[in-house]
Amino acid sequence: MSQTDIDNLEQRFNALESAWTQEQWQDADFLREEALKLEETDLELAYRIMQRAHNLRPVGPVIKNKLQEYRQLLMEEESPILILSSADNQAEESLIDNTIEKHRQPWHQRLVFWLRQPFTLFVVLPWIVIATYFLLWASPRFESHAQVIIRKPNAQLGDNASAPLLGNRAGTAAGDTQLISAFILSRDMLNHLQSELSLFEHYTSNQRDVISRLSGAASNDQFLSYYQRHIVVDVDEASSVVSIKSQAYSGAYAQQLNQQIIAKSEDYINSIGQSLARKRLTFIEAEHRLIEDRLRKAKTDLLRFQQKYRLFDPQQEAQAVQQIAFKLEEVLSDKKTQLLALREYMQDSSPKIRSLQREINALEKQLMSEKQRLISQKGQQDISFGEVLARYSAFQIKVDLAMQAYTSSLVSLERSRIEAYRQLQYMVVVESPTLPEDNTYPDKLYSLSLAAVVLIILFGIGKILIATIRELA
Incomplete structure (x- = not known):
């Protein structure tokens, strides 16, 4: 490799330095x-x-090993890039030391x-x-605690006749606690708190x-959502105890907020019980009035019938008439027997026989009259006594049924x-709203620990994604 090649190598190396960012240039990986x-x-x-x-x-083992591997390959190729002094190894170590010293920077850098x-x-920095x-x-932020439970009155009374209808059960139903929980977090409760405590301000x-x-x-x-985040209602399914936690920026205000929530919830529970009781009683009383009118009409019809035929109890009167007829027939039979006996030795013209005959005629006439009463009844029109x-x-059957x-x-x-009465409910305060002295929120140690863990996890995920993208590129 000539000096020109070495210069070209340095130019390419410098071009890479210019193309990379400062962060990349300082990143050994x-x-x-x-x-x-x-x-x-x-x-x-x-x-x-790699240098x-x-x-x-x-001190990076991977980088150091790779650098030695590159050096060995260049030495085999007799590359002049390694000929920096009379002794290759000493010159290279000296170059590395000089380079390290060259790049040693002040503390602010x-x-x-x-x-x-x-x-x-x-x-x-985010942490x-x-x-x-x-x-x-x-x-x-301060948090006031309170616990309440919804109870129903014990329906046991002293009247033995009513006891089977009343029973002895008392307590709460799961639906009642869920109802009060929903009402506490409702817009109606929020409007009440706004009017009483100026919660929005x-x-x-x-x-x-x-x-x-x-x-x-x-x-x-948004106001309702913010309110629901700062009011916590927990329901214990086993004991039906409702725990209310109210957050505010002062301890006294948090206590007042909890007190107003309990007072309004108690009014709401009472109004529901009373409304249900009134509706139930109104319906039953209306049905009872209809049945009472039926009974009154049946009695009136019976009374008019008795007045029309001038009878108090036709059945009793029929029995009385029958008894009279039976007695008349018995007396008439005796008289006829006496008449037959007298005629054995007396003339029909005798005064005693005539007197007895007149009695017999009168009894027969009276008997016919009594039988006629059983056959027909004089009124607006002749009807039989049986009818x-x-x-x-x-x-009478209508009256009895009514x-x-x-x-x-x-x-x-x-x-x-x-x-x-059993539908009526009342709220029992198990724990009165507390007056917090120390703020509950924010929980600084928990929040900072959670933030550190989340940031580290997100950073790790980002590094993995970047490494994966570089590997696949």
């Missing part, structure tokens, strides 16, 4: 990869690039070089920014840091009143 790409086509240039990589990382490293740019925010700028105050506070131009949906009795029985329905309706009404 990048230079090593570029040298490996050129070792088949331009061994001298690959050797010069540069060795100067940047003198080394700082700039460090700041330009990918790990510094994508991991260290420092995040740490600055959490340690110096983030507004403290508290969350948008300029005294809070810009990142954590709510924007003053936030829409209603009167049949009509009366029909009216009375049974009325009795059942009374029982149902009483049961509904008891069930309505």
Whole structure:
């Protein structure tokens, strides 16, 4: 290789330095990869690039081994690039040392070089920014805790007749706790808190840091979403205890916020129970009035029928008439027997026989009259006593059925009143809203640790993707 070839080699080497960025020129890994790409086509240039990589990382085993391999190949080819002094090895080591010394830079330049490293740019500096925010700028948030449980009254009363209808169960249902949880996070609750505590102004105050506070131009949906992120409602499925955690920028305000949430939730639960009870009772009472009207009408029809035929109880009167007829027939039979006996020894013209005959005639007339009463009943039109009795029985059946329905309706009404009472609910405060003395958020140690882990993971993924792309390119 002539001096011209050596100059061309240095020109190509300088051209690469100009083409690469400063970051690439200071990256030993990048230079090593570029040298490996050129070792088949331009061994001298690959050797010069690997020298540069060795100067940047003198202790790198891969770079050092490759540099020795290139040197051996160039020595076999008797390349003049290795003829730098009378002793090849000493001259080369001296050149490397001189190059290292040449590239030794002041501390501020080394700082700039460090700041330009990918790990510094994508991991260290973002973490420092995040740490600055959490340690110096983030507004403290306080959290007030409270626990409540929804109960139903014990329906046990002293009336033994009502006890089977009441039962002894009391407690909460899973649906009630889910209902109160949904209501606490609803827009209705947010509107109530806004009217009572000016919650929007508290969350948008300029005294809070810009990142954590709510924007003053936030829409209603954004306000609701922000509120739901700062109010946590947990439901214990086993005990049905509802835990409420309210976040605010002061401890006293967080406690007031929790107190208002509990008070409004209690009113909501009571209103639901009362509304259900009123609707149930209103329906049952309306049905009971219809049955009561049926009973009243049945009794009125029966009374008019009795007044029309001047009968209190046709069945009893029929029995009475039959008994009278039986007695008349018995007396008439006795009189006729006496008459036959007298005629054995007395004339028909005798006063005693005549008197007995008159009694017999009167009894027969009376008996015919009583039988006529059983056959027909004088009213607006002549009808048989049996038809009167049949009509009366029909009216009486209607009255009896209406009375049974009325009795059942009374029982149902009483049961509904008891069930309505059991529908009423009330909220028991297990733990009153606490007054926090220390801020709960932000959790600086947790947040900074999480940020460091996430940044390192993302940086590692980026490095893997870049290496994969270079490998496939």
